[in-house]
Amino acid sequence: MTKLDKTTMKLILSLIASCIAANVVATTPICPPSLTNSINISNGTNHYEGAILNYAVVPSSPSDANNGILCGRLEVLNNDGSWVAIGMSRNYNMFGSEAIIGLPIDTLSADGATKQNTVMKYKLGGYTVGYEVGGWGVYYMAEEKQTLTNTSLVLEETENGDELMIMSFTKVSKRCFVCQKSKIQ
Amino acid sequence: MKLLIEDDEIIIKENGTNVFLFASGTSPELGPHADYGTSFTKDFIDEVEKVIEEEDTNIPTDQQPTIFEPTCDCQPLGPPDAESFVVTRLWDISPSSGFNDQDVIDEFNKGFAPIVTALPGFQRYTASYTGNASTVFFMNAFDTQELAHAAQEAAKDFVANGVLKNVITPNTFTEDEVIIGFGDECITESSKGHYLSTRVFEHEEGYVRPDNEIEIFTDIADIVRTVEGNIMYAVSTTSLGESPQTDFRWDIYETREGSDKISSIMTPLAANGTFGDINALKKLVAVTEGEIAFDYLCASPANLPVAESGEDVRVNEKLPLPEEVTTSNVASSLNVHIIYSVLICITLVGGVYWR
Numbered sequence: 001m002t003k004l005d006k007t008t009m010k011l012i013l014s015l016i017a018s019c020i021a022a023n024v025v026a027t028t029p030i031c032p033p034s035l036t037n038s039i040n041i042s043n044g045t046n047h048y049e050g051a052i053l054n055y056a057v058v059p060s061s062p063s064d065a066n067n068g069i070l071c072g073r074l075e076v077l078n079n080d081g082s083w084v085a086i087g088m089s090r091n092y093n094m095f096g097s098e099a100i101i102g103l104p105i106d107t108l109s110a111d112g113a114t115k116q117n118t119v120m121k122y123k124l125g126g127y128t129v130g131y132e133v134g135g136w137g138v139y140y141m142a143e144e145k146q147t148l149t150n151t152s153l154v155l156e157e158t159e160n161g162d163e164l165m166i167m168s169f170t171k172v173s174k175r176c177f178v179c180q181k182s183k184i185q
Numbered sequence: 186m187k188l189l190i191e192d193d194e195i196i197i198k199e200n201g202t203n204v205f206l207f208a209s210g211t212s213p214e215l216g217p218h219a220d221y222g223t224s225f226t227k228d229f230i231d232e233v234e235k236v237i238e239e240e241d242t243n244i245p246t247d248q249q250p251t252i253f254e255p256t257c258d259c260q261p262l263g264p265p266d267a268e269s270f271v272v273t274r275l276w277d278i279s280p281s282s283g284f285n286d287q288d289v290i291d292e293f294n295k296g297f298a299p300i301v302t303a304l305p306g307f308q309r310y311t312a313s314y315t316g317n318a319s320t321v322f323f324m325n326a327f328d329t330q331e332l333a334h335a336a337q338e339a340a341k342d343f344v345a346n347g348v349l350k351n352v353i354t355p356n357t358f359t360e361d362e363v364i365i366g367f368g369d370e371c372i373t374e375s376s377k378g379h380y381l382s383t384r385v386f387e388h389e390e391g392y393v394r395p396d397n398e399i400e401i402f403t404d405i406a407d408i409v410r411t412v413e414g415n416i417m418y419a420v421s422t423t424s425l426g427e428s429p430q431t432d433f434r435w436d437i438y439e440t441r442e443g444s445d446k447i448s449s450i451m452t453p454l455a456a457n458g459t460f461g462d463i464n465a466l467k468k469l470v471a472v473t474e475g476e477i478a479f480d481y482l483c484a485s486p487a488n489l490p491v492a493e494s495g496e497d498v499r500v501n502e503k504l505p506l507p508e509e510v511t512t513s514n515v516a517s518s519l520n521v522h523i524i525y526s527v528l529i530c531i532t533l534v535g536g537v538y539w540r
Contacts, residue, residue: 039225039227041207041223041225053205053207057229070197076209079210080211081213082209082210082211082212082213083209083210083212083215083216085209086205086207087205087206087208088203089204089205089224090296091295091296092204092206092224093296093346094206094346095296095339095347096296096297096343097195097206099206101215106215107214107215125304126339126342138215145193171191173197
């Protein structure tokens with residue numbers, strides 16, 4: 001094979017690779033290494049210094065694939081290793097809301113086993129824990145609704161010696177109609 | 186606009202206010218949160234470009250969020266086919282609250298229906314106008330007494346801790362076990378838009394339920410079902426063990442005319458003692474007659490309204506417009522007035538009610 005042939009071959013291979021890359025039709029969205037968007041929860045209705053929600057919205061790929069995700073990392077400073085939660089509400093009320101809760105010690109599972117550092121989805125159907133009153137209260141969503149991935153709950157120490165509880169999760173974001181127009185990827 | 190959707194869950198909108206809650210506990214195990222539990226809002230419009238209106242309106246029907254899926258094949262109405270426990274709530278609306286019956290119904294539809302319909306053992310959640318615009322009526326049915334009671338408590342909780350606090354107050358609440366329920370062979374459709382009649386009766390102190398009460402109610406049901414448009418008829422009695430006993434009885438017809446017709450048939454039969462002691466009652470505690478505003482069944486798939494600000498649920502749900510409600514209520518009020526008059530007369534001559 002001559003040198004010209006090699007150059008030609010490289011060009012052809014390069015073109016083929018470009019074509020393949022341009023025609024990829026389905027990739028599984030993944031969270032970016034750094035969640036650059038953040039919400040300072042200190043601006044909430046109750047002033048609290050030390051909670052931040054970092055997040056990224058990763059649209060479906062391709063746009064009609066229904067496989068978008070919401071990547072989240074909740075950081076809470078100096079909470080003495082206690083549980084943390086971020087919830088979605090229709091009306092500011094806890095009752096009727098849904099939440100992602102990170103439990104350093106989880107004693108709620110049906111099999112009675114104690115688990116550590118769980119991050120799961122919950123229904124907030126009351127102000128008590130679990131199923132005491134016929135399924136009301138704060139309780140796990142059904143198993144088929146436990147769709148969070150890449151979950152973790154860790155207690156880290158900051159450079160200043162403070163404790164930082166970090167709850168990470170990836171939540172299904174089934175549809176995104178603006179994927180092709182989104183500014184974020 | 187809908188950006189972050191997971192089936193059956195609260196939608197996070199791409200533009201508009203999203204409400205988030207934050208809490209941190211006081212221990213590693215789930216329990217009370219610390220004082221700094223808080224809420225905050227976020228509009229994602231900064232991150233995601235606004236989608237044009239056509240894209241939102243062209244969402245395929247089969248992709249629209251469904252908060253409620255059927256969990257039973259045929260609607261359980263009570264014995265003999267199924268166990269059923271029903272709790273009812275007749276609320277008074279404070280005249281100074283600025284809320285009307287539709288507003289109250291909408292609040293429950295948005296905030297309470299998604300919770301109660303998703304619970305295990307759920308059978309039914311119904312709301313109806315009452316013939317009196319200053320009251321609203323709701324009922325839940327579950328397959329156990331515990332769950333039904335929990336629903337009752339949760340409904341009170343929903344009011345005490347939400348926007349309806351000081352807007353509505355209890356008028357008449359009941360917690361009952363269904364004695365017997367009759368209806369079409371297999372009900373799989375919501376009765377929204379149909380006509381619901383309910384009665385809460387109080388028996389005499391020391392009332393003993395007759396051994397043949399099921400047979401008598403079966404006879405009544407046979408007559409009830411002769412009227413065109415009857416969908417169901419059921420009878421329940423208190424599950425709380427209080428004395429004197431109270432009964433909750435209700436029926437659904439496709440139209441108000443059907444309900445009126447059965448009253449005209451049954452009232453004279455009850456008055457002449459055809460049905461014995463089961464209709465010898467001390468007091469009519471409460472009565473409602475009106476169109477069903479929403480009706481979620483375990484047997485009937487229903488898309489609950491998405492709680493988006495500014496969305497007019499009534500348009501989507503095809504509930505009556507305020508003018509229609511007003512007209513209906515005026516007519517119903519007259520009807521209830523007539524019924525009350527008849528019942529009062531019957532009471533004076535012997536305390537007998539037909540159903």
